[in-house]
Amino acid sequence: MNRNNFVIHLALAIVLILVAAFAGQLAKWRKQWKSHISIVPAEQKKRGASTTEEIALAETRGFGRPEVLVKFKSGVSRETIDELMSRMNDRVEDRIENAPGWEAIDDLDNADAAATVAQYSSMPEVEYAEENYEISLSQTIEVRTAVTTYQPLRFPKDPLFGEQWALANSGQRGGKEGADINATNAWAITTGSEEVVVAVLDSGVDYNHDDLKPNMWTRPKSMDAYEDEDLGPVDDEYGFNAILNESDPMDENGHGTHCAGIIGAEGENNIGIAGVNWKVRIMPLKFMNAGGYGTTKDAIEAINYVIERKKAGVNVRVISASWGSTQRSRALEAIIRKAYENDILFVAAAGNASTNNDRRPHFPSSYNVPNVVSVAALDRNDQLAAFSNFGVKSVAIAAPGVDILSTWLGNAYEEKSGTSMATPVVSGVAALVLSEHPRMSVDELRKKLLASTDPIVALKGKTETGGRINAAKALE
Amino acid sequence: MNKEEAVEKARNDLAQRLKVDPADIKESVEDADFPDMALGAGESGEMSGQMITRGWRIRLSAGGQSHEYRADKNQVRLFKYKGKNYRI
Numbered sequence: 001m002n003r004n005n006f007v008i009h010l011a012l013a014i015v016l017i018l019v020a021a022f023a024g025q026l027a028k029w030r031k032q033w034k035s036h037i038s039i040v041p042a043e044q045k046k047r048g049a050s051t052t053e054e055i056a057l058a059e060t061r062g063f064g065r066p067e068v069l070v071k072f073k074s075g076v077s078r079e080t081i082d083e084l085m086s087r088m089n090d091r092v093e094d095r096i097e098n099a100p101g102w103e104a105i106d107d108l109d110n111a112d113a114a115a116t117v118a119q120y121s122s123m124p125e126v127e128y129a130e131e132n133y134e135i136s137l138s139q140t141i142e143v144r145t146a147v148t149t150y151q152p153l154r155f156p157k158d159p160l161f162g163e164q165w166a167l168a169n170s171g172q173r174g175g176k177e178g179a180d181i182n183a184t185n186a187w188a189i190t191t192g193s194e195e196v197v198v199a200v201l202d203s204g205v206d207y208n209h210d211d212l213k214p215n216m217w218t219r220p221k222s223m224d225a226y227e228d229e230d231l232g233p234v235d236d237e238y239g240f241n242a243i244l245n246e247s248d249p250m251d252e253n254g255h256g257t258h259c260a261g262i263i264g265a266e267g268e269n270n271i272g273i274a275g276v277n278w279k280v281r282i283m284p285l286k287f288m289n290a291g292g293y294g295t296t297k298d299a300i301e302a303i304n305y306v307i308e309r310k311k312a313g314v315n316v317r318v319i320s321a322s323w324g325s326t327q328r329s330r331a332l333e334a335i336i337r338k339a340y341e342n343d344i345l346f347v348a349a350a351g352n353a354s355t356n357n358d359r360r361p362h363f364p365s366s367y368n369v370p371n372v373v374s375v376a377a378l379d380r381n382d383q384l385a386a387f388s389n390f391g392v393k394s395v396a397i398a399a400p401g402v403d404i405l406s407t408w409l410g411n412a413y414e415e416k417s418g419t420s421m422a423t424p425v426v427s428g429v430a431a432l433v434l435s436e437h438p439r440m441s442v443d444e445l446r447k448k449l450l451a452s453t454d455p456i457v458a459l460k461g462k463t464e465t466g467g468r469i470n471a472a473k474a475l476e
Numbered sequence: 477m478n479k480e481e482a483v484e485k486a487r488n489d490l491a492q493r494l495k496v497d498p499a500d501i502k503e504s505v506e507d508a509d510f511p512d513m514a515l516g517a518g519e520s521g522e523m524s525g526q527m528i529t530r531g532w533r534i535r536l537s538a539g540g541q542s543h544e545y546r547a548d549k550n551q552v553r554l555f556k557y558k559g560k561n562y563r564i
Contacts, residue, residue, distance in 0.1 A: 203525065253550075255513065255525040291550040292513025293524040323523045325514075349526035352511035387511055387528060418512075418527035 070105055076125045084125065090116075091392070091464070108392055108461045154187040156267040156274040160413060164273055165380045166262075166400030166425060173403075175380030181399065181425060182454075183276060185472035186432060191267055192277030193435035197316040198263050198427055199306045201299065202256030202323065204249040204286030207238055209257060209407050211265040211272040217281040223312060226305060236309075239284035242301040243294065252290035254409045258416050259322050260284065261407030262424035263431065272413055273405060276428025276471065277435070283309070283316055288323065296329045303335045310342050317434050317442075320427035321348040322420035324362050333367045340371035343442045347427040349419035350376045350389040357391035366394045371442050373430075373449060376463055377401025377422040383458045388419055390462040396450055398459055399425035399469045429471045436475055448474055479505065479532050482547035486534045489545075489554065489564045494538055501538045508533040508546070515546040517553040517561040 072081055085091055089108050107116050120126050155161065155168070165172055169180035197217050207216045219225070219237050226236040231245045239249035251257045260282045267278025285302040288294035303319065310316050319339060336346050346369070351362035357374070365374035374395045377385040379402040384390060388401065401422030408414040426449065433448055434440060440448070452474035453467025460466050477485070483505055491498040510516045510531055514524035531548030544555040545564075554562040 253525070255527055288513070288523070288525060292527070292529070293518065293522050296521050296523060299523055322527070323525050325518050325523050327520060352526050352528060416527050420526040
């Protein structure tokens with residue numbers, strides 16, 4: 001080999017080595033890049049648990065994103081759009097603020113998106129319809145199961161907390177890990193406030209229960225006793241008894257005490273359980289007797305009491321109503337509307353008849369009043385409870401409501417089931433939100449609650465949101 | 477009120493309604509979970525706690541007809557008697 005050939009070969013060898021090295025580095029970079037753009041689904045991000053299977057199923061069924069985008073012609077009224085939605089068994093998932101006239105529509109029948117587009121396109125009211133395509137990074141996206149929590153978890157020291165699957169479901173007693181309201185994440189932000197008053201409109205409350213006593217509302221000394229135009233003065237030091245029109249709201253049944261404990265059994269006190277709120281003020285109102293039933297008239301009297309106390313300066317922002325019937329009362333509806341006008345949320349049980357409230361309404365949860373939040377019940381496996389009523393138009397949200405451990409008469413604790421138990425879970429989350437955002441209006445609060453759910457497959461087409469309330473999301 | 481007392485109360489109520497001797501009424505009783513605290517048999521204008529309630533379903537027969545009572549420790553109710561519910 002002459003000198004020139006040697007130089008050429010050497011140069012070629014160097015080039016080849018550099019190319020090989022560069023190719024190797026490229027592969028490495030590509031691998032690194034892929035891992036950096038890995039997407040952690042929101043569900044997993046918050047849980048720290050592997051829920052890949054559920055997410056895959058939810059994605060397959062189109063959960064979490066509307067299927068069709070529709071632009072209605074200008075001049076088409078809201079009522080017409082709602083009527084069309086109803087006829088198609090669809091719902092408006094979102095109105096697109098920066099694109100006037102556009103609506104993102106969720107097809108509740110889970111029909112083929114192209115067919116749904118064709119149906120909308122043929123309507124005279126519609127200017128244009130299109131599928132809501134999912135935009136993704138295609139093959140390079142990896143779904144990672146290893147996760148990080150975006151907030152630290154906070155667990156209370158209450159000895160029975162391990163049984164409270166609704167607040168932290170670790171899979172105890174055959175449950176599904178993570179099928180809970182994500183309370184431990186929420187508590188890293190707030191555990192509630194003594195400034196927020198929740199009215200438990202029920203069979204009264206055992207206000208002497210050790211786990212409730214510190215969180216019971218009492219009338220401030222500076223405030224005059226309640227005076228009703230018809231009833232006269234009532235010394236409402238501990239709340240109100242609408243059955244006897246007197247001051248003592250002591251529970252003789254246990255139902256109201258159970259609901260109160262779910263909302264606000266004192267947390268971190270080394271006794272019994274923790275409520276959704278560790279600190280809160282529970283205003284006990286009694287209109288149901290020892291049997292657990294009462295009259296519409298007494299319910300109205302009690303709601304009137306709440307409104308009057310609000311007007312007198314008590315920061316009562318939520319009424320928790322774990323009761324109902326299928327009989328409509330315009331008077332009850334009117335007083336609930338009055339509560340709305342006074343910025344009070346009304347959280348109501350959807351009912352336990354396993355029926356569709358869209359077809360056979362249950363009241364007060366089915367009243368079309370803007371402050372009403374109707375609540376269905378879930379079991380510890382994220383299934384709609386067998387007894388729970390439902391209704392994609394009339395039941396807003398779901399919460400745990402089967403085998404719920406809470407306070408009972410005589411310093412006891414019992415497990416109970418019903419939409420009665422799911423309702424105070426949502427009332428409790430509402431109180432948590434208000435502890436962080438005291439000036440939030442009732443409209444904003446309701447909207448916040450309904451926007452703070454985890455999608456649940458079993459609720460698809462069963463409730464308005466199709467999801468389980470998530471306390472941490474509500475505090476974001 | 478225990479189960480026996482509830483059955484007795486139901487039996488006496490039906491005997492009065494049908495004007496028959498309580499001894500001529502046949503009974504069958506079973507434990508049951510009812511959908512609410514009015515035992516799924518609420519009267520007009522009545523609201524009840526929406527909690528699953530353990531109690532007894534009491535079926536009484538007389539004169540060739542069967543009637544259903546529902547009871548728990550707090551109450552006895554007659555379910556859909558001539559289309560209406562009654563708290564006894």
